[in-house]
Amino acid sequence: MIILGIDPGYGRMGWAxxxxxxxxxxxxxxxxxxxSDLAHAKRLSQIAIEVRELLETHRPDRVVIEQLLFTKNQTTGIAVAEARGVVLAVAGAFNTDVVEVGPMQVKQAVTGYGHADKRQVQEMVARLLNLKKAPTPDDAADACAIAIAGSHR
Incomplete structure (x- = not known):
């Protein structure tokens, strides 16, 4: 099974x-x-185009995307929610199975402990994927963890 993990973001969205x-x-x-110099709609469109390219290139059986936590900065939270919606819409257009996982579920699946810190998650991502170190930047490593969590479903 091929899994596309998505760490949702507006300025930077990790994928694996x-x-x-x-x-x-x-x-x-x-x-x-x-x-940030692009208009809001253009930024969302760019995300849609690049997610579509990932789906066309890799033909995943499943897309796994992290659920959002409530954020203190509502403007940022709304933009990330909209970017997340773009991913869900594109995955739906490809008729791809979508699984949504929470941050604690990801940590639990990868480390066995739902309150693991970022370093612990990255170390286990590297081990589970047989890598010398976790991918960079952190958003890509987080997307790996999200994909791993989705592989358990």
Missing amino acids: VVRNGRTLELIAAGCIETT
Whole structure:
């Protein structure tokens, strides 16, 4: 099974493609980045285009996306929620199975402890994917963890 993990973001959205076979294998990881000089609609459109390219290139069986926590900065939270909605819409257009996971579920799936810190999660991502170190930037490593969590469902 091919899984596309998404760490939702507006300025930077992490993504990772993981194959779940006898072992977990990282196929590719990276970030979709939008710049603040673009209009809001253009930034969301850029996210849609790049997510569509990921789906066309890797043909995942499942898209796993992290649920949002409530944020103190409502403007940022709304923009991230809109970016997340773009991903869900594109995945829906491709008729791809979508799984939503919470941050604690991700930590639990990757480390066995729902309150693990970022360093612990990154160390386990590297181990589970048989890498020397977790992918960078952190958003890509987080997307790997999200994909791993989705492989357990």
